Amino acid sequence: MTRMANSSSDIFSDVPSDVSFNSSSERGAVEILNSLYSALAELDLRPEEVILVSGHEKALRAVEPPKLPTPHRLGVPYGCALPAATGIRAANPRLSVIAIGSDGDMYGAGGNHFLQTIRRNPNVTHIVFHTVLCGEEDTPRSWRTGGAMNPLTVALCCGASFVARGSAGEPEFTQLLMKRAMIHQGYALLDILVPDVLDVPGADKERWLADNTYKLEDNIDGERLIDHVEAMNLAFEAKPYPLGVLYDCRNLPTLEEGLAPWQKDDRPLSQREAPLDAVWEYMKNL
Numbered sequence: 001m002t003r004m005a006n007s008s009s010d011i012f013s014d015v016p017s018d019v020s021f022n023s024s025s026e027r028g029a030v031e032i033l034n035s036l037y038s039a040l041a042e043l044d045l046r047p048e049e050v051i052l053v054s055g056h057e058k059a060l061r062a063v064e065p066p067k068l069p070t071p072h073r074l075g076v077p078y079g080c081a082l083p084a085a086t087g088i089r090a091a092n093p094r095l096s097v098i099a100i101g102s103d104g105d106m107y108g109a110g111g112n113h114f115l116q117t118i119r120r121n122p123n124v125t126h127i128v129f130h131t132v133l134c135g136e137e138d139t140p141r142s143w144r145t146g147g148a149m150n151p152l153t154v155a156l157c158c159g160a161s162f163v164a165r166g167s168a169g170e171p172e173f174t175q176l177l178m179k180r181a182m183i184h185q186g187y188a189l190l191d192i193l194v195p196d197v198l199d200v201p202g203a204d205k206e207r208w209l210a211d212n213t214y215k216l217e218d219n220i221d222g223e224r225l226i227d228h229v230e231a232m233n234l235a236f237e238a239k240p241y242p243l244g245v246l247y248d249c250r251n252l253p254t255l256e257e258g259l260a261p262w263q264k265d266d267r268p269l270s271q272r273e274a275p276l277d278a279v280w281e282y283m284k285n286l
Contacts, residue, residue, distance in 0.1 A: 032129065032192055034099075035171045037176040043094045046098055048072070051088060055081040055110065071130055079109025082117040085124045086255065091266035093123065093256045096182060100127045102108040107151050114151075121186045122255040127169075127178070129194045132208070147221040152235035152246060155189050156228065163231065168195070169209035170243060184256045193241065201217035216244030 040050060053070035072095075076084045085099040092146060099106070106128045117124065128151070155163050162184040166174035174192060179187035193213065195205035216234070226234070231247035256262055261269065 031168045031171055032127070032174065032194070035175040036099075036127070039175050039182065041086055041098075042175075043179060045180060049094070050098065051085075053081045053085040053088065053099045055098065055105045057077055075108045078105055079111075080113065081105065082110055082113040082124070082133060085126075086117055086120060086122045089122045089124055090256065090259060093262060093266065094268055095124070096125070098125045098127060098182070101129065103128055103130045103151070107149065113160055115154075117184075118187055118189075120153055120255045121159075121161055121252055123185060125178075125181045125184075125188055126187065126189045127181075128189070128191050130191050132193050132195045134170050150235060151189070151191055156235055156247060159252075160189055160247070161186040161252045162245075163235070163247040164188075164190045164245045165241065165243050166190055166192040167213055167243050168192060169206055170213075171217070173215060173243065175260045177243075177245065180248070184248065185250065186252055193243075195222055198212065206230065212239050212241060213243050214240045215244050216246075 033254070050173045051074060052147060053074045053076060055076045074088070079100050081099040085097045088095060089097045101110075106126070119173045129152070133236070152163055152165060162181060164177045164181060168174070174190075177190055182192045193209065195208055226247055228247065234242050234246045265272070
């Protein structure tokens with residue numbers, strides 16, 4: 001395929017090496033961004049065809065790194081990335097919409113939106129930086145906040161059509177998972193483990209990831225469809241945590257398919273003529 005002058009292969013490149021970070025988890029977020037940009041380039045997506053939505057400051061630093069041209073991006077209040085992403089997708093199904101942020105943003109403050117987005121099944125890719133403390137308390141943080149909370153089992157119980165787990169320590173493998181998530185029709189959750197070693201002196205995040213995760217490499221191409229029970233069993237596994245596609249259901253209707261504006265016209269709402277007469281009649285009857 002011949003690329004145009006401003007194609008994603010020219011725009012989506014690695015984050016510069018001289019960018020400074022406040023924590024190892026923030027560096028992990030940028031490692032994830034590098035994988036994301038590579039996945040976007042391989043899918044031949046142009047910057048104007050992609051929008052990144054986030055409610056987290058560190059994720060926003062990642063989606064707007066210095067010296068890099070980037071796709072559309074939208075910063076929203078903490079915890080509100082998913083409803084914003086759903087609205088964007090409903091208004092313009094031609095956009096590839098990616099909600100990206102931390103576990104506190106997506107599972108904590110945005111926990112109710114997390115559940116409702118799964119129920120609606122919009123064509124949105126949901127990428128979460130899931131911070132892990134490497135040391136004695138080597139459990140993902142959201143699993144320990146207010147009691148045990150496993151986002152993968154929650155997503156499966158709520159009917160998510162695509163559930164996967166990646167790792168900041170496996171950038172090429174995580175890149176493949178991102179591509180799988182972005183081509184999936186419907187809501188797609190990709191939970192990515194990002195070790196934070198600053199609070200545990202002497203901890204080694206690469207060693208922790210190697211010792212506590214394993215890859216489900218037999219299903220990267222998606223040909224083996226894992227059933228719901230098997231997916232739930234995999235989601236409950238811990239130490240080692242499975243990395244890969246846990247569940248991929250391809251026959252659920254998406255939010256956009258049920259919206260009246262898209263039944264006969266696939267143009268974005270911004271490209272249509274406003275029905276002023278109909279609006280005026282509606283306002284008169286209020």
